[in-house]
Amino acid sequence: MEGMMPPPIRRIVVDEPATVVAAPAATSQTNGSTPSHSSPVSVTAPRRRAASLAGGIERMATHDLSILYGDKAAVKNVSLPVRQGEVLALIGPSGCGKTTLLRSLNRLVELTATASRQGRITLDGQDIDALEVTQLRRRVSMVFQQPNPFPMSVFDNVAYALREQARKRPRKSELGPAVADALQRAGLYDEVAADLAHPALRLSGGQQQRLCIARSLAAGPEVLLLDEPCSALDPGSTEIIEDLIVRLREEVAVVIVTHNLQQAYRIADHVGFMYLGELVEYGPAEQIFGSPQEQRTQEYVSGAFG
Amino acid sequence: MDRIGLGLCWAAGIALCLIAAAIVGFMLFKGLQFLRPDLLVTSPVASQDQSKSGGFLDPMVGTLILTTIGTAVAVPLGVATAIWLSEYARPFWLARAVESGVDIIAGTPSIVLAIFGLIIFQQSFFGFLSFTAEGGAVFGRSFLTAGLMMSLIALPLIVAATREALQSIPGHVREASYALGKSKSATIRRVLIPAARPAIGTGAALGMGRIAGDTAIVVILLGATALQAEGSTPLFGTLRGTGSTLTSYVYNNSPAGEGNAPEKAYAAAFVLLLIVIFLNFSIDTIAGRRKMEAAWKG
Amino acid sequence: MSAPPLTKFARSPRRSGESQDRRTELVLGVLACGVLALVAGMVIFVFAKAWPSFSHNGLKWFGPGGDVGAQLQAIFNSPADPANYVYLLRAWPLIYATILVTASSVALALAFAVLSAIFIVEFAPNRLRRILEPTVRLLAAVPSVIYGLIGVLVLVPLVGNHLITRAQKESVIFVVQLTGNSLLVAVIVLTIMITPIMIAIIVDALRSVPNGWKEGAAALGVNRWRVMWTIVVRSARPAIIAAAVLATARALGEAIMLAMVAGSVAFSPNPLDGPTFFLEPIQPLASTIVINAEGLTVVPFGQTLYAFAAVLLVSAAGLSLCGYAAKQPLKRYGIRA
Ligand SMILES: Nc1ncnc2c1ncn2[C@@H]1O[C@H](COP(=O)(O)OP(=O)(O)O)[C@@H](O)[C@H]1O
Ligand SMILES: [Mg+2]
Numbered sequence: 001m002e003g004m005m006p007p008p009i010r011r012i013v014v015d016e017p018a019t020v021v022a023a024p025a026a027t028s029q030t031n032g033s034t035p036s037h038s039s040p041v042s043v044t045a046p047r048r049r050a051a052s053l054a055g056g057i058e059r060m061a062t063h064d065l066s067i068l069y070g071d072k073a074a075v076k077n078v079s080l081p082v083r084q085g086e087v088l089a090l091i092g093p094s095g096c097g098k099t100t101l102l103r104s105l106n107r108l109v110e111l112t113a114t115a116s117r118q119g120r121i122t123l124d125g126q127d128i129d130a131l132e133v134t135q136l137r138r139r140v141s142m143v144f145q146q147p148n149p150f151p152m153s154v155f156d157n158v159a160y161a162l163r164e165q166a167r168k169r170p171r172k173s174e175l176g177p178a179v180a181d182a183l184q185r186a187g188l189y190d191e192v193a194a195d196l197a198h199p200a201l202r203l204s205g206g207q208q209q210r211l212c213i214a215r216s217l218a219a220g221p222e223v224l225l226l227d228e229p230c231s232a233l234d235p236g237s238t239e240i241i242e243d244l245i246v247r248l249r250e251e252v253a254v255v256i257v258t259h260n261l262q263q264a265y266r267i268a269d270h271v272g273f274m275y276l277g278e279l280v281e282y283g284p285a286e287q288i289f290g291s292p293q294e295q296r297t298q299e300y301v302s303g304a305f306g
Numbered sequence: 307m308d309r310i311g312l313g314l315c316w317a318a319g320i321a322l323c324l325i326a327a328a329i330v331g332f333m334l335f336k337g338l339q340f341l342r343p344d345l346l347v348t349s350p351v352a353s354q355d356q357s358k359s360g361g362f363l364d365p366m367v368g369t370l371i372l373t374t375i376g377t378a379v380a381v382p383l384g385v386a387t388a389i390w391l392s393e394y395a396r397p398f399w400l401a402r403a404v405e406s407g408v409d410i411i412a413g414t415p416s417i418v419l420a421i422f423g424l425i426i427f428q429q430s431f432f433g434f435l436s437f438t439a440e441g442g443a444v445f446g447r448s449f450l451t452a453g454l455m456m457s458l459i460a461l462p463l464i465v466a467a468t469r470e471a472l473q474s475i476p477g478h479v480r481e482a483s484y485a486l487g488k489s490k491s492a493t494i495r496r497v498l499i500p501a502a503r504p505a506i507g508t509g510a511a512l513g514m515g516r517i518a519g520d521t522a523i524v525v526i527l528l529g530a531t532a533l534q535a536e537g538s539t540p541l542f543g544t545l546r547g548t549g550s551t552l553t554s555y556v557y558n559n560s561p562a563g564e565g566n567a568p569e570k571a572y573a574a575a576f577v578l579l580l581i582v583i584f585l586n587f588s589i590d591t592i593a594g595r596r597k598m599e600a601a602w603k604g
Numbered sequence: 605m606s607a608p609p610l611t612k613f614a615r616s617p618r619r620s621g622e623s624q625d626r627r628t629e630l631v632l633g634v635l636a637c638g639v640l641a642l643v644a645g646m647v648i649f650v651f652a653k654a655w656p657s658f659s660h661n662g663l664k665w666f667g668p669g670g671d672v673g674a675q676l677q678a679i680f681n682s683p684a685d686p687a688n689y690v691y692l693l694r695a696w697p698l699i700y701a702t703i704l705v706t707a708s709s710v711a712l713a714l715a716f717a718v719l720s721a722i723f724i725v726e727f728a729p730n731r732l733r734r735i736l737e738p739t740v741r742l743l744a745a746v747p748s749v750i751y752g753l754i755g756v757l758v759l760v761p762l763v764g765n766h767l768i769t770r771a772q773k774e775s776v777i778f779v780v781q782l783t784g785n786s787l788l789v790a791v792i793v794l795t796i797m798i799t800p801i802m803i804a805i806i807v808d809a810l811r812s813v814p815n816g817w818k819e820g821a822a823a824l825g826v827n828r829w830r831v832m833w834t835i836v837v838r839s840a841r842p843a844i845i846a847a848a849v850l851a852t853a854r855a856l857g858e859a860i861m862l863a864m865v866a867g868s869v870a871f872s873p874n875p876l877d878g879p880t881f882f883l884e885p886i887q888p889l890a891s892t893i894v895i896n897a898e899g900l901t902v903v904p905f906g907q908t909l910y911a912f913a914a915v916l917l918v919s920a921a922g923l924s925l926c927g928y929a930a931k932q933p934l935k936r937y938g939i940r941a
Contacts, residue, residue: 161824
């Protein structure tokens with residue numbers, strides 16, 4: 001039973017001690033079993049992680065990627081690495097193509113009939129077109145702006161991917177540990193453990209979004225894409241999810257879209273600034289927020305910081 | 307497993323295409339083959355000889371009359387019910403009861419409605435609607451009685467369409483109207499009904515299709531005869547009299563009925579189909595227009 | 605002196621608006637209640653008329669025993685004296701035929717409609733979808749008598765002349781005549797008749813499933829078919845139930861079409877006859893009423909037919925109740941009913 005074992009990606013992390021060492025603040029809480037939002041550091045500190053400029057292994061990369069809706073380009077010639085062990089944040093004004101770029105990484109844009117793609121995307125050096133699309137999406141999972149738990153119980157939501165991946169329909173008792181583990185890693189377990197049969201749609205917005213993260217984690221992804229996961233949430237839930245993302249980065253490569261610059265500053269290691277479909281500047285968070293090279297980045301970032 | 311499901315899905319889709327094409331194509335072919343203009347303008351004549359048994363002018367008129375009566379009764383009643391259900395609905399239990407009442411009518415087979423109509427309209431109280439025999443026995447069968455029962459077929463469709471439209475009107479539209487000092491009844495008349503008009507039209511067209519296509523009520527409540535006026539008043543006499551419709555004409559001329567004139571049955575069925583297609587088309591036009599209006603409103 | 609009349613004057617237009625409102629509510633309410641009264645009247649009248657037939661037979665009315673056709677004939681030929689009316693009836697063959705033909709065609713149509721709806725919503729090429737959807741809506745509106753006509757003029761001869769063998773005819777010759785008017789044709793035509801109705805409803809429901817759920821499942825690496833099956837169809841279950849209920853009501857009450865193709869012989873097909881089972885004629889309750897409509901004036905015969913109508917009425921009401929009950933557990937997880 002594959003679903004019962006810890007997802008393979010964690011083993012890769014263990015094999016790569018450099019990244020674990022590089023992120024001291026959050027590393028102490030790996031393996032996810034302890035809920036972390038009690039950590040006082042993350043509440044007060046402006047940055048939730050130490051810098052990791054050394055950079056992890058590169059998992060995904062886009063090469064001159066352009067996405068067109070009809071003949072209107074939403075993403076233009078973007079080349080961007082996605083590394084494991086760090087959080088990559090995409091920032092930029094609304095409508096600049098962040099969501100489109102994110103959705104192209106697991107080929108979800110293909111669900112839009114008018115969309116077309118130019119350029120290459122690789123996952124571990126392999127062209128993603130060579131992979132079967134379902135395989136790709138299992139490895140590169142996505143959490144959406146609007147929490148979208150399925151109209152089922154909490155348990156069934158998390159177990160959904162496990163059931164779909166299994167060859168034979170597993171029994172509920174077999175899935176229990178894996179579901180609990182995913183909920184724990186998403187920091188939701190303590191809140192829902194009492195009643196896993198609770199309808200997912202009756203959870204609060206923040207809980208729903210964490211459930212969606214748990215649902216994605218249960219599938220054992222190697223790259224996790226988050227599209228403005230906190231934009232529909234209250235500050236409390238936002239904080240919990242930010243903590244969670246910082247913890248997750250050593251297990252999976254995380255790409256997060258946000259137009260909340262403080263948030264990007266708090267959690268990101270690398271930041272890409274997009275404007276009108278172009279990737280204007282890409283670099284370590286300190287550089288983007290501290291000494292941007294580009295005029296437009298400067299304007300956008302300073303506008304946000306006052 | 308998935309392959310099987312997907313395969314079945316495609317198989318069902320292709321089978322659907324084939325069946326739809328077969329039915330439409332077959333009716334088109336038979337209709338064009340057997341429909342002659344003179345069938346449309348001559349009345350049926352009881353005759354064994356196919357060439358002398360006439361056309362189906364009377365059934366066409368019958369379909370027209372029944373559809374008119376049924377719609378004319380169902381639209382006001384249905385709209386009133388829908389408005390009451392969505393704008394007033396007090397007391398609550400009564401509203402729920404009316405709601406389930408409409409549901410029950412929607413689920414009742416038309417043959418049961420026909421039987422019920424016969425019981426009701428054979429009461430001497432309703433004698434004026436149909437023919438009364440010597441001994442005072444009320445016949446109960448006429449265009450009026452059949453039309454009234456037909457309205458029950460259309461009623462749930464109109465109620466549902468109107469309610470849906472009223473519910474989709476945002477609350478602030480009503481509030482804006484009240485804010486202008488209009489009373490509730492004026493709001494209903496000036497704002498809500500105009501907004502719901504396309505939906506009412508859709509519901510009415512759906513209902514007309516169902517009325518034109520119903521056979522059971524015609525066979526039981528209309529007698530399925532040639533037009534036989536009752537009394538001497540021209541129009542009212544016809545309405546009190548019995549007659550037939552295209553559906554009963556098709557039924558009677560099929561091998562299952564007495565006539566057994568398949569060619570005429572096909573021709574009449576084709577005309578009936580054209581009527582249904584026309585009604586369907588008008589529904590699409592209404593719905594399309596509604597979409598466009600919605601787009602204009604932003 | 606001037607103040608009170610002024611207030612009164614200022615108020616009076618609003619007053620008249622209010623009273624008009626009350627009048628409107630009253631009129632609308634009375635009309636709505638008229639609908640309710642109609643339903644109540646229908647139930648009461650039909651049952652009152654049907655009562656003698658039920659009371660003379662008791663529960664045996666629903667049971668098997670003897671030849672229904674002959675029993676109906678005897679009722680029709682009752683003496684004119686009310687004291688000597690014949691009521692004996694064992695309606696099981698008619699009920700059995702109704703259940704048989706309704707259940708099989710609804711089951712077939714349900715599978716066919718769900719698969720076709722998935723096809724239309726998700727897999728059909730755009731061009732095909734644009735033709736198919738209006739066609740389905742048209743087929744849903746085609747009068748049943750047209751389906752009956754095609755059935756009796758095309759399918760019945762086809763089955764009668766080519767599918768039924770001489771041996772099969774002879775094997776049941778002493779019980780019933782095999783002409784092609786059969787359970788098989790009835791089920792086929794009824795299935796074709798109710799499928800478009802179900803497809804139209806289910807397609808709408810599948811479309812209205814929030815896109816977020818579909819994308820959420822797709823983002824987990826689930827293929828299109830599984831997304832449709834595990835998320836979209838699952839969430840559309842209330843509409844599928846509603847479609848099934850509506851189709852069952854149609855099938856249950858279908859009189860004319862079945863009268864045309866099913867054979868109008870009150871016979872209970874015997875599953876032990878093997879394949880011949882499907883080729884044997886049947887006569888459901890609703891068609892029995894239409895076929896015998898001319899006998900309504902014979903008092904006991906009319907009362908018997910009213911009893912059939914009463915059974916249909918109760919079944920239809922029970923059906924919508926079942927549909928309502930079946931949707932309730934789904935509400936808990938936020939599936940809109
Ligand atoms: N499905 C679509 N069809 C056509 N254009 C789209 C579609 N989705 C997004 N766009 C366009 O692509 C551009 C980028 O959109 P998006 O990626 O959603 O931006 P962001 O997430 O940065 O706000 C916008 O101009 C938007 O109008
Ligand atoms: Mg976006």
